[in-house]
Amino acid sequence: MTDxxxxxxTVGDLYKTYFVPEREAGLKSSLKSxxxxxxxxxxxxxxxxxxxxxxxxVGFLGPNGAGKTTTLKILSGLLxxxxxxxxxxxxxxxxxxxxxxxxxxxxxxxxxxxxxxLPALDSFxxxxxxxxxxQADYRRTRDEFIELLDLQGLIKKPVRNLSLGERMKxxxxxxxxxxxxxxxxxxxTIGLDVTMQRRIREFIAAYNKRYNATVLLTSHYMADVETxxxxxxxxxxxxxxxxxNLADLSDRxxxxxxxxxxxxxxxxxxxxxxxxxxxxxxxxxxxVSKAEAPRITARLLSECSVIDLTIEDPPIExxxxxxxxxxxxVA
Amino acid sequence: MKDLLTFYVxxxxxxxMSTFQYRTGQAFYILGMMxxxxxxxxxxxxxxxxxxxxxxxxxxxxFAAYYIIWTLVRNINIVFTPYGWEWRIQxxxxxxxxLRPLHPLHYDLSFFAGMKVVMITIWxxxxxxxxLVFHPTFNATPLSVIVFVFALVGAYLIRSMxxxxxxxxxxxxxxxxxxxxxxxxxxxxxxxRLVPLALMPGWVQKIAAFxxxxxxxxxxxxxxxxxxxxxxxxxxxxxQVLWIAGSFALLRLVWHFGVRHFSSVGN
Numbered sequence: 044m045t046d047x048x049x050x051x052x053t054v055g056d057l058y059k060t061y062f063v064p065e066r067e068a069g070l071k072s073s074l075k076s077x078x079x080x081x082x083x084x085x086x087x088x089x090x091x092x093x094x095x096x097x098x099x100x101v102g103f104l105g106p107n108g109a110g111k112t113t114t115l116k117i118l119s120g121l122l123x124x125x126x127x128x129x130x131x132x133x134x135x136x137x138x139x140x141x142x143x144x145x146x147x148x149x150x151x152x153x154x155x156x157x158x159x160x161l162p163a164l165d166s167f168x169x170x171x172x173x174x175x176x177x178q179a180d181y182r183r184t185r186d187e188f189i190e191l192l193d194l195q196g197l198i199k200k201p202v203r204n205l206s207l208g209e210r211m212k213x214x215x216x217x218x219x220x221x222x223x224x225x226x227x228x229x230x231x232t233i234g235l236d237v238t239m240q241r242r243i244r245e246f247i248a249a250y251n252k253r254y255n256a257t258v259l260l261t262s263h264y265m266a267d268v269e270t271x272x273x274x275x276x277x278x279x280x281x282x283x284x285x286x287x288n289l290a291d292l293s294d295r296x297x298x299x300x301x302x303x304x305x306x307x308x309x310x311x312x313x314x315x316x317x318x319x320x321x322x323x324x325x326x327x328x329x330x331v332s333k334a335e336a337p338r339i340t341a342r343l344l345s346e347c348s349v350i351d352l353t354i355e356d357p358p359i360e361x362x363x364x365x366x367x368x369x370x371x372x373v374a
Numbered sequence: 375m376k377d378l379l380t381f382y383v384x385x386x387x388x389x390x391m392s393t394f395q396y397r398t399g400q401a402f403y404i405l406g407m408m409x410x411x412x413x414x415x416x417x418x419x420x421x422x423x424x425x426x427x428x429x430x431x432x433x434x435x436x437f438a439a440y441y442i443i444w445t446l447v448r449n450i451n452i453v454f455t456p457y458g459w460e461w462r463i464q465x466x467x468x469x470x471x472x473l474r475p476l477h478p479l480h481y482d483l484s485f486f487a488g489m490k491v492v493m494i495t496i497w498x499x500x501x502x503x504x505x506l507v508f509h510p511t512f513n514a515t516p517l518s519v520i521v522f523v524f525a526l527v528g529a530y531l532i533r534s535m536x537x538x539x540x541x542x543x544x545x546x547x548x549x550x551x552x553x554x555x556x557x558x559x560x561x562x563x564x565x566x567r568l569v570p571l572a573l574m575p576g577w578v579q580k581i582a583a584f585x586x587x588x589x590x591x592x593x594x595x596x597x598x599x600x601x602x603x604x605x606x607x608x609x610x611x612x613x614q615v616l617w618i619a620g621s622f623a624l625l626r627l628v629w630h631f632g633v634r635h636f637s638s639v640g641n
Binding site for chain 1: 377380381383384385387388391392395396466469470472473474475476634637
């Protein structure tokens with residue numbers, strides 16, 4: 044049994060099953076379903092176990108329907124688990140005790156909690172009252188976030204007049220005014236341009252460092268995960284397929300490596316060394332199997348006049364895809 | 375308690391600011407709302423005059439007083455509806471509220487109370503105009519005015535909680551609009567909204583006595599226009615307290631099971 048006191052989050056053998064109504068298309072089936080309703084069980088989360096230490100930033104990876112959001116909702120207390128153990132900051136989330144709710148936040152990239160018609164500053168004031176934040180603390184935190192997220196020009200405008208990215212920035216600031224110890228972030232950068240994504244990533248990293256907050260993040264943008272998370276949990280069809288360092292994931296599941304090579308003689312045919320995926324003048328890019336990479340590198344260095352040579356892992360997206368294809372727990 | 379009061383003050387401010395953003399829309403909304411009581415008023419005043427000056431104790435001036443105060447009570451009775459519940463659940467707003475360390479009932483009570491401040495400000499000149507046109511007869515006393523203020527609060531709380539109870543059906547079903555329409559028909563007939571209950575058959579009045587509707591509509595109106603004795607005024611407040619306590623207890627129970635169900639099926 045895990046000592047949950049050492050962890051901010053403890054999840055043991057967690058299951059969540061939904062019963063979803065289903066029927067064939069057409070009027071006949073529609074009428075039939077009135078009399079006999081058919082449901083099917085969907086195992087959104089299936090025997091998941093993990094622990095997260097205080098201050099850790101962990102990425103939740105998986106395709107749509109993998110169970111990421113369901114798990115976040117269970118951890119934040121929005122959903123009752125079907126079975127299993129869940130502890131966040133020593134609380135059982137589904138009880139939604141006030142002391143627990145004051146220490147967490149769940150930010151969903153596509154949801155807005157701010158007053159639509161009012162400037163964000165008014166919503167911030169309301170959050171101060173809801174979370175009982177002392178005035179001095181509130182002003183200090185608010186001003187700090189305004190500075191960090193560059194909100195000076197935004198907080199006095201009605202929220203409805205802000206762009207998607209601007210709204211997300213004020214939404215994040217408003218959700219963190221009570222300085223939660225645990226952050227559940229469900230695709231916080233969804234739909235944002237790269238500059239705004241980077242800004243939000245930097246802010247999350249700064250918040251984590253400043254408050255030693257525990258962060259559990261889902262995102263389909265690998266840049267979010269690569270920048271923020273050392274550790275990742277890979278979910279697929281409700282199963283936890285991998286729990287470990289992002290670097291280990293690449294080491295263990297990258298099927299190939301990419302060799303970038305610049306030769307003195309541009310006419311050398313590199314097809315004998317591996318699959319040439321790019322060729323421009325003296326510079327070429329080869330794809331070789333991971334096991335063969337050292338041997339091929341040695342051959343290139345001994346047989347060709349090499350000006351420059353680097354070896355790269357494949358993009359993390361490709362690695363993740365490979366893990367999904369496995370469908371079996373790997374760590 | 376102090377923290378809750380701080381929240382109510384802040385939420386009232388927020389609501390006033392938010393409602394004020396749409397002040398023109400609200401003004402037209404209230405103007406539109408006037409059609410219903412003015413039609414009732416014209417019809418019943420005409421009937422009263424045709425019947426020799428009064429009907430069931432109401433003169434034309436009495437009807438004018440009834441329906442002018444009706445417009446204020448109607449404003450007070452605007453609360454979060456079951457349609458709002460459907461929308462709130464579909465949009466995932468309820469999930470956001472459940473993550474805050476405050477019962478969502480407080481949001482609705484404080485937000486709709488804040489709206490009243492703007493609505494009553496807009497209503498005042500309309501009430502003056504109606505008074506000048508229809509010449510209401512008031513027999514209010516200082517006591518009835520004080521009781522009226524409390525009765526308005528009572529009416530607001532009872533209707534808020536009753537519609538919350540209806541709205542919470544959406545924890546189990548996706549649509550509650552049809553049930554609300556049925557509820558609304560009963561409320562219209564048995565609250566004194568359509569006509570004062572004194573004009574209804576005796577059996578209807580007997581049924582109404584066992585239901586909460588008249589304490590949200592007719593009782594506050596009659597309290598101010600001076601139709602009730604001091605004993606009836608206090609009995610009315612007592613009945614409101616009973617309905618508030620009863621509906622609050624039921625609300626807590628339904629909320630407990632409803633949220634559990636909602637959290638089991640998710641959104």
